[in-house]
Amino acid sequence: MKPALPAIPLQPERLYEDVLTLTSIQPPRQYQNLDSLAAIAGYIAHELNKLSCTVDYQKFWVEGRAYQNVIATFGDISQQRVVVGAHYDVYGNLPGADDNASAVAGLLELARIVDQLQPSLGYGIEFVAYCLEEPPYFATPYMGSLIHAKSLKERKARVKAMVCLEMIGYFSETPNSQQFPLNLLGYFYPTTGNFITVVGKLSQLKLIRKVAARMREASSISVQAFAAPNLLPAISLSDHRSYWQCGYPAVMINDTSFYRNPHYHKPSDTIDTLNFEKMAQVVKGLYWALVNL
Secondary structure, three states: OOOOOOOOOOOHHHHHHHHHHHHHOOOOOOOOOHHHHHHHHHHHHHHHOOOOOEEEEEEEEEOOEEEEEEEEEEOOOOOOEEEEEEEOOOOOOOOOHHHHHHHHHHHHHHHHHHHHHOOOOOOEEEEEEEOOOOOOOOOOOOOHHHHHHHHHHHOOOOEEEEEEEEOOOOOOOOOOOOOOOOHHHHHOOOOOOOEEEEEEEHHHHHHHHHHHHHHHHHOOOEEEEEEEOOOOHHHHOOOHHHHHHOOOOEEEEEOOHHHOOOOOOOOOOOHHHOOHHHHHHHHHHHHHHHOOO
């Protein structure tokens, strides 16, 4: 029996402060700017260390350079875990407010809510901030998420689900602001870009629907479930793909990226383009989904 919905705290101002920190660092947090990446990893770890969790760095080397994932663990992961992940690097020398500071802010806020509400679960929750999701390392063995997923597989860890946060901050109330990878989808999904999506492959339709349903129960934002065959590239454009590669169930939470956001991978992807009230509703729904998987 699912527990009663608790009062889930909403603090858009904390989301704003986290995004501001990530987007303000200079030079931007791309793969060549190692000091900036280290500073942001340190900031993420600092925020997580304020909570009642275990925080570790997962260090790895790529082409002679050192990178790191930041991992925070709540509860007992010895039997089973849920992984929540978001990447903190950016494409090029760009601010990356939606891609992907919005998701890192969401990850930190989810961890704070878990710490505050202390849900009683039959599994642990592992929050992971990844480095190296963006080109030139996307879809290579060097993605931080693949480093993490492989480490779980090597240890034969049981993963109930992985939830990937990828761009959760851009929304539009303009009619026809939503585009689709296939035009036919416009007959089945809203054409105004003011919703959040739970995305995955058809073989994991049950998980996709469950996450979407739980999010709707706790949040005022429109939540759309989208499952497609693996052949559709749009469903695998983030860190959840790494967990699929290792045989783990995984979904992506996404504002549909470049199918909606005109600032994607542009200098205009700045903090003033994000809707923090809607982001807070996404986080609220995600918390309820995470503790009811």
